Amino acid sequence: MNAVEHRANQSPALLSDRSPSRSLRILGISPGAVESLDSTTGYGSIVVALFGGLAEQHRVTLRSVRLKGVLHYLNLLRSFTLQRPAWRRYSGLNPWVFRVRSYLAHRAVEQLGDNVDLVMQWQGLNAPFVGKPLKPYTIYTDYTTKLHDAHHYPTYRNSFYRNEQEREVYYRLEGEAYRQACRIFTYNELVRRSMTKDYGVDPERVVTVGVGVCLEPIDPAVEKRYDSRxxxxxxxxxxxxxxxxxxxxxxxxxxxxxxxxxxxxxxxxxxxxxxxxxxxxxxxxxxxxxxxxxxxxxxxxxxxxxxxxxxxxxxxxxxxxxxxxxxxxxxxxxxxxxxxxxxxxxxxxxxxxxxxxxxxxxxxxxxxxxxxxxxxxxxxxYFTWDRVLGKVKPHLHSMLE
Known part of the structure; x- marks a missing residue:
């Protein structure tokens, strides 16, 4: 996978190791197809806003852990069922996919070696390690599977798991990823509470930073009309x-x-x-x-x-x-x-x-x-990326201590 690197204007060699303004080498992990800071739509726009904002001060290398080629088709084969909606759910989240994504992330960290100070992962769909973390890492996420699974609707079957055993394995893998993170950054208080209550994460490690809007707000001087129906x-x-x-x-x-x-x-x-x-x-x-x-x-x-x-x-x-x-x-x-x-x-x-x-x-x-x-x-x-990054950045250097 190709990596796109963005370097800060400041030279890290001129700054002390513990200086809050020191440029860090951050490996960004995304579960989607985004591997550059050029996407402008959907989830890609969030990845761009998050890591692009960090790249203004730090050197960011972005990698995707999306399953491709043989891995993609193997997952479809392993998840197959005659019911198409269920097949889509089973192939989206399952313990095998979690482990494969974790392996891809782990390999990315290994490949970069000493060129990485910190790993920052968007979403908790995998761990950025296999066995034990190679580098300090943080996860920025909007949800947990236990929050998702708490919903029950007669018109919508939302289970990602074939059976209860598979559910418990997935919960265990997800929980290990959260509990070993130096910080968990959440979109909102709902997710922060789930991290501590449902997964036993140390409350000191969970920080609600919010999420920004990915569409430039309307000019405040524009007189908005409301008569269109x-x-x-x-x-x-x-x-x-x-x-x-x-x-x-x-x-x-x-x-x-x-x-x-x-x-x-x-x-x-x-x-x-x-x-x-x-x-x-x-x-x-x-x-x-x-x-x-x-x-x-x-x-x-x-x-x-x-x-x-x-x-x-x-x-x-x-x-x-x-x-x-x-x-x-x-x-x-x-x-x-x-x-x-x-x-x-x-x-x-x-x-x-x-x-x-x-x-x-x-x-x-x-x-x-x-x-x-x-x-x-x-x-x-409350929903600008400047505000989000302003809450995230003070934690980055402290995670290396």
Whole structure:
């Protein structure tokens, strides 16, 4: 795998070993396909923001532990079942994949040897070592599998494991990775509590640093309009059920009974997915970030009712465009959307409360404007990468002591 290195302007030779401003050699580990700091969409944009921000001061080498070639197909073969949704889940998270990713990360650390001071891994989908850590490491993550597995819905089977034994093995591997980390950086307090309560991680090692928005916020001088009657949703087609799209469609049908000219714009779904419902427009995946930004600017509000979603980036992006948000009160969403102030929180899988919240907003432009402004202010105060990195950086040198 190719590594892309970014060096700080300062020469590390001119700085003392314990100086907070000394440039460190950081190996960044990503479970996805991102191997450069050039990606601008999806999870890649988070990797770019995190490691690109660190690269302003430190030398960062980025490696992916994504399974490719023979390893990818071997995992599919090992996970095979006739039920396609279950096959997708089993191949995504299982003890074998965890161990293989850990081996790939361990090998990357070995290859760089003395050229690495610290390993920083995004997400807890593997350990950056096999046996014992070769270097001090930290994990930055938005979720834990025990938080995920605590959800139970009759309409959505969310188990990643074939049996209880496989579940326990995965929990053990995940817990070992967390407990041996010098620091765990979390997106929110929900994950911080899970680390200490569910995995027994020393509370002193777990720090909530938040997460930034990956879309440039709207110019504060722009006068946002709220008369379009357009509701926007962003989510991947592969997460159609998990993101609560069926509930959103059912709720929107109730909205149309009261507001016949309302529109629901769906972004990120497969263009082949046919949704024969009045007022619903499937725009497919929009890669052009400027076009996406303009669509959020033109919309009146953002809505999504996921069953499970650690910390949806689309909500932060909507708030950055001064949109009020209607969303499920699950996982880390209540730490982003303040009910009654920046939007409304509703139960998942209940179309009526969702519809009532949307109707309330669409019928009151002043309320949408005030909630949108408060959400925008909240993004600037709590969800910027400068704020995240400002909390992360002071811990980096202390992990080497």
């Amino acid at each position: 357009q509701i926007v949703f962003i989510g991947k087609d592969s997460a159609f059920i998990r993101k609560g799209v069926p509930n959103l469609l059912a709720g929107f049908a109730l909205v149309r009974e009261v507001i016949p000219d309302a529109q629901l714009l769906l972004i990120g779904l497969s263009p082949d997915r046919v949704l024969n419902q009045p007022g619903v427009v499937n725009l497919g995946f929009i890669k052009d970030r400027q076009r996406l930004k303009q669509m959020l600017k033109d919309a009146a509000l953002y809505a999504m009712t996921p069953l499970i979603d650690p910390s949806p980036g689309a909500i932060r992006e909507a708030m950055a465009m001064k949109l009020p948000v209607v969303a499920s009160n699950v996982d880390g969403i209540p730490e982003m959307v303040i009910d009654g102030e920046t939007g409304y929180l509703v139960p998942p899988e209940e179309p009526k409360p969702l519809a009532e919240a949307i109707i309330t907003l669409l019928q009151d432009e002043n309320k949408m404007r005030s909630m949108g402004e408060r959400g925008y202010t909240r993004v600037l105060e």
